[in-house]
Amino acid sequence: AQTVTQSQPEMSVQEAETVTLSCTYDTSENNYYLFWYKQPPSRQMILVIRQEAYKQQNATENRFSVNFQKAAKSFSLKISDSQLGDTAMYFCAFMKFYSGGYQKVTFGTGTKLQVIP
Amino acid sequence: DSGVTQTPKHLITATGQRVTLRCSPRSGDLSVYWYQQSLDQGLQFLIQYYNGEERAKGNILERFSAQQFPDLHSELNLSSLELGDSALYFCASSAGGSSTDTQYFGPGTRLTVL
Numbered sequence: 001a002q003t004v005t006q007s008q009p010e011m012s013v014q015e016a017e018t019v020t021l022s023c024t025y026d027t028s029e030n031n032y033y034l035f036w037y038k039q040p041p042s043r044q045m046i047l048v049i050r051q052e053a054y055k056q057q058n059a060t061e062n063r064f065s066v067n068f069q070k071a072a073k074s075f076s077l078k079i080s081d082s083q084l085g086d087t088a089m090y091f092c093a094f095m096k097f098y099s100g101g102y103q104k105v106t107f108g109t110g111t112k113l114q115v116i117p
Numbered sequence: 118d119s120g121v122t123q124t125p126k127h128l129i130t131a132t133g134q135r136v137t138l139r140c141s142p143r144s145g146d147l148s149v150y151w152y153q154q155s156l157d158q159g160l161q162f163l164i165q166y167y168n169g170e171e172r173a174k175g176n177i178l179e180r181f182s183a184q185q186f187p188d189l190h191s192e193l194n195l196s197s198l199e200l201g202d203s204a205l206y207f208c209a210s211s212a213g214g215s216s217t218d219t220q221y222f223g224p225g226t227r228l229t230v231l
Contacts, residue, residue: 035219037222042224043205043224043225043227044119044222044224044225045160045207045209045222045225046119046222047219047221047222050219052217091159091160095220097215097218100167100172102165102167102172102173103148103150103165103211103218103220104162104173105150105162105220106162107159107160108159109158109159110159
């Protein structure tokens with residue numbers, strides 16, 4: 001079974017600064033996908049970024065980028081130029097796809113990020 | 118807006134009652150997933166449907182059931198409700214047939230059991 005660990009329950013960052021959220025996972029699988037989802041106070045789950053395990057290049061989406069270390073089973077999220085709207089709970093997620101359309105997704109417990117003006 | 122819709126947004130009911138939560142997936146998506154998020158907890162996978170058929174079960178209680186209809190919308194039925202069932206229930210959808218699929222989440226239904 002896969003496990004996802006987010007060891008930082010809460011973090012804070014000054015507006016315009018950079019912050020990195022940590023995520024580690026445990027799996028015996030070789031092909032899988034990793035995600036970061038954002039959950040602002042509205043509680044909506046919003047996809048931030050996605051990484052395919054077979055790709056060595058780290059995914060980037062505007063101010064969001066990841067540091068994917070497959071051997072270390074680490075998948076951290078870097079937020080550059082933090083904005084007040086980045087205040088949210090961030091969940092790391094591991095996905096394994098099985099034939100027949102079955103996706104098994106395991107979520108971490110989340111990191112609560114507060115951006116300070 | 119993810120394109121996934123859920124109704125109702127809020128639901129308040131009493132212990133022992135039965136409720137139905139509804140989800141409409143994004144246009145073209147065949148898979149629907151249900152998750153439960155209790156207060157300050159991560160998401161727990163409940164069940165997945167793919168094109169009308171149950172595909173996978175997670176930590177879903179026997180008091181809970183779901184189905185996906187021919188028009189691909191899905192309903193999650195919760196019966197004999199207990200205080201501990203109070204949570205945010207999310208529906209997500211994905212295209213369903215490819216390993217490149219991503220799950221897109223609806224806004225959730227907040228269930229409060231009094």
